[in-house]
Amino acid sequence: MLRNNNQKVISRMAERSLKSNRRRTAILLLAIVLSVFMLFSVFTVGITYYKMFQLQNVRMSGAKFDAILYGLTDEQREMCETDPDITKTGICAVAGAIQATEYDDTVSVGLMWADDTFWKDMKAPARKWMKGNYPKAEREILVTEQALEACGTPDLTVGDTLTAQYIDGTGQEKTSEFQISGIWDGYGDQEVFYVSEAFYRQCGYQLSDAASGRYHIDFQQKFMTAKEQEAFIESLDLGKQQRLFYTVGTGESIPIFLGLCGIALVTCFCAYLLIYNILYLSISGNVRYYGLLQTIGMTGRQIYGLLRRQMALLGSVGILAGLALGSGVSFFLIPSIVQFLGVRQEGIGKIQVTFHPAVFLLTFLLAAVTLWIGSRKPARMAVAISPIEALGYRPSYGRKKSSRTAKGKLLWRMALEQLKKDKKKSMVITLSLAAGLSVFLCLITLIQSQGPRTYVSTYMDVDMTIENDTMKKEDHDQWRDILTDSFLGEIRDDPQVKEVHPVLVSEIMIPWEPEVADVWMREMYATWMYEPYEENVEEYKEHPENFGTFLVGIDETDFAQMQKGLGKEIDREDFLSGKTCVLYRDNLDFTAEDFAGKSITCAEYGKGENIRSFEIAGLTDESYYIGPMLGMPPAVIVSQKAVEEWNVSPYVSKVSIRYQEAYDEAAEQDMIALMEDSPDAKDFSYASKIHEAENVKDAQGNMMEVGIGVAAILALIGILNYVNTVLGNVQSRQTELAVLESIGMTDRQR
Known part of the structure; x- marks a missing residue:
């Protein structure tokens, strides 16, 4: 058979074929749109969720750092400051503790000194607001409203003085008058007064003391394996009293990142199954068409080109539509969904979905590769069909078996037989649904693992x-x-x-x-x-x-x-x-x-x-x-x-x-009222699971809401994916269903 170079004709045939089979084209186009939509949504909202996870860790830690060293020698400080893998280091050292004021004699408020790097850079993401300045004079303090309340002086403000008894690094009890240079609010330990460097120099502590020195380290490398963490600890040659601890984010970054990558891979697999199944059904339903094209001189390569052009047309339209749909859902629908569900907390603020231009490029490339891989085998199947085979083609369902009339409901037996006829098709449909549900289940598990109650660490889970x-x-x-x-x-x-x-x-x-x-x-x-x-x-x-x-x-x-x-x-x-x-x-x-x-x-x-x-x-x-x-x-x-x-x-x-x-607020108020009504009210302190959970929610920001939005999207995609696959399957069996109708089967039975 001679090869005909009819590229323009093939292009027109591709367009006409798509127009003439609008229902099948619509199903295939919807499959591509859904695939792109899945990928874009997972990447965009997944990145948002990961950044919210990092923000939560910053707020829970009270500053942005990856590790904290208790006790610091000059050699270790020099080593860290010259290490190219460390972006910044900051000091926040214990300088003593307030024990009593003229209004409360059972105070427990710490005294801390922070250097410029820690306060201005590392602490900045964990601060909500600040009035005044960081202390410079020896008897100046920077306070929080919570710490002032713990001292029994909640009405003090910037410029006021506070007389307090404190214990210094030598264990001596001293009484001094402090002037408030500033007030701040944010995340982390709130029952702390920050003091000046001049105060720390005479407090009796040294940075080398493990009870005082707190050296915060921020690494350039955000993903550190356990082996890399151990290697860094060994390089510091820690003394017996020294300890180095990594933050939760540093220890869990790799599992969380790999988890999100796994969700993206399963999403790509869902997209592949969807596209492959629809194309497989489309080509198997047009076997005669592709076979007869060869009788008029079309070569196998030209048939392959015809299908490739069809995929290019559908892919360009589907990818653009999927990106547009994903953008709309990610940036507009998710905030509406979580607000409709009533899970948005007061004070968290508007949900902001993170955008990165690379997401568009990555989604486009993955969608194109998925479309190409998913269409290769169906296209090869179309090329392999000969004209003689096409004339007498009937779908092959494997080896036929004789069967006797069985007992039981007829429709259920017929449905089971249809599943057994084309096991490959049934497997693809089942895998498609299972993969979507797996992603949904993984994400729900991830969301629950990051829930406020997981972070509540009150002993024994008491209230x-x-x-x-x-x-x-x-x-x-x-x-x-x-x-x-x-x-x-x-x-x-x-x-x-x-x-x-x-x-x-x-x-x-x-x-x-x-x-x-x-x-x-x-x-x-x-x-x-x-x-x-x-x-x-x-x-x-x-x-x-x-x-x-x-x-x-x-x-x-x-x-x-x-x-x-x-x-x-x-x-x-x-x-x-x-x-x-x-x-x-x-x-x-x-x-x-x-x-x-x-x-x-x-x-x-x-x-x-x-x-x-x-x-x-x-x-x-x-x-x-x-x-x-x-x-x-x-x-x-x-x-x-x-x-x-x-x-x-x-x-x-x-x-x-x-x-x-658990979390009974009425019971909580009863306990608080019982303490307040006691003549020893100032001598009680309490830890509350409800308060701790509220602090975690505040630190998490929109992380839980974004996670719920992703889960809602994946649930919708899983359903649409399954429905679209079944529709394609029904479309390919129109002849068989028509025969069943001719022998008396009703629409409801079909």
């Missing part, structure tokens, strides 16, 4: 924890038992309260002995102290009362929760009966095996003759059990029964509360 702040004072004579039985009884009597779990504490001594106490104190001094243990070991032996700690008593419910984090099973009955105890590890380099079979001896504070020993059953890292303050000897956690039987004048230091319904 509120109330603490006795008088026990945070250095002077033990000022301790008062304000969480009395009557106060706890009022909490229990509230019908909206389900559980109440008080924690008993009593100050104790750990007498020196070589097996446990000496081993513990040596590691404690090596890890946290700046003087050698040998200088104080004799004092510890002779005066253990100078090294006090706490005996902490917990109930059965608290024990069950603590057990989950121990990493080993300990005998419940032995613990509850008072035979065994658990020690708070305090980040020391110990394991439970180091103290296996050993006992710790405890003595009532100031009364060395009142002694009791407990067998050490394990170590815990849960700071909820450290008591009001952390001593150098270990905090000893036992059952409440053990504390009560050993008469050592216990206090209730804190109480955790669980409501009948």
Whole structure:
């Protein structure tokens, strides 16, 4: 057969073929539009979601950084400042803590100094507003409204003075008058006063102190593997007291990014299945047409060119329409959808979808490649058809099998037989729907994992924890038992309260002995102290009362929760009966095996003759059990029964509360009112799961709303994808359906 060069004729045939088969053309065009729409929406809104995730991490951390180093040497600072992979470094160091004001004697507000890089660059994304200036003079402070309220002075403003008692780096208590140079509001720790560099230089702390120096590092590389993180830590040659921690964003950036890439790949797969299936159905329905074209002199290459031109025409129109539709939905419909669903929070602001020109190019390229790959096999199938085969062509459904009339509903059996006739077609339709649903399910899981409740870290998932702040004072004579039985009884009597779990504490001594106490104190001094243990070991032996700690008593419910984090099973009955105890590890380099079979001896504070020993059953890292303050000897956690039987004048230091319904605001208000009505109202502090969840929502901004918008789009696309595929399948079976109608099948049965 001679080859005819009829390119113009082929172009006209491609246009006429599309016009003459408008229904099939419309189905194919819709498939392309949906594919482009899927890709553009996933890329645009996915990038928006990822940026919102990064913004959330900045707000939760209180500044923009990737890692924080506790304690800083001059060599480490020089190394980081000359490292080309580090864009900026900033310092925010502890300078002391406010302990009391003339209006409240149980204040817990930190004093921090921030250098220019940290405050002006790293802290800027986490600030909402600021009035005044950062402190320059030695007695100037920068405050927040929350910190002023904690001091009992909520009405102070810029220019006012505040007299406060504070403790510096040497442990000395001092009283000074501070002038407010500025007020700010934003994200991160709010109960902090920022001080000047001049104040920090005389506060007794140094940047090399792990208890003070906070060196914030922002890397140029935003995706760091665990191996790269470990390599950087090793390069710093950290001292025993130093610690380096990476932010959540740095640790989770790669999984989140790979997750979004996976969603994009599955979306491309959905688009491929959609285009391939529609083209396959279209060509299989026109086998005779393509076969007979060869009888008039058209070569296989020209038939391939005909199909390629059809795809080019459909692709150009479909891609442009898909980009336009995706732009409209991403930038206009998503905000409307989430507002209609009622999930937009006050104060978050208008939802802003991130736009990047590269998204258009990437979507165009992926759509074009998907269209080309999806059309190759159907086009080869059309080229392979000979004129003789085309004349007698009937769809091939594999090997025919004889069958007898079976029992059961006829329509269901016919539907099942149709699925079995062309297993490949059925598989493509099923895969198309399954892929779309998989993307939807993955995204919903991702959204839920980033929900505010996931970030709420209140211990035991309780709704509120109330603490006795008088026990945070250095002077033990000022301790008062304000969480009395009557106060706890009022909490229990509230019908909206389900559980109440008080924690008993009593100050104790750990007498020196070589097996446990000496081993513990040596590691404690090596890890946290700046003087050698040998200088104080004799004092510890002779005066253990100078090294006090706490005996902490917990109930059965608290024990069950603590057990989950121990990493080993300990005998419940032995613990509850008072035979065994658990020690708070305090980040020391110990394991439970180091103290296996050993006992710790405890003595009532100031009364060395009142002694009791407990067998050490394990170590815990849960700071909820450290008591009001952390001593150098270990905090000893036992059952409440053990504390009560050993008469050592216990206090209730804190109480955790669980409501009948989680996040019950009415119950929350009852608890707050109970504290406010108490004569000791200023001596209470509390942590609320509701407040923490609100802070997380505020930090997340529009992230959850954007995620819901993406999920809604994918759900719609999945449905349209399946409907479009089924329509194409029905269109290819018009002859078969007509035969069924001729033998009496009704429209409803079809």
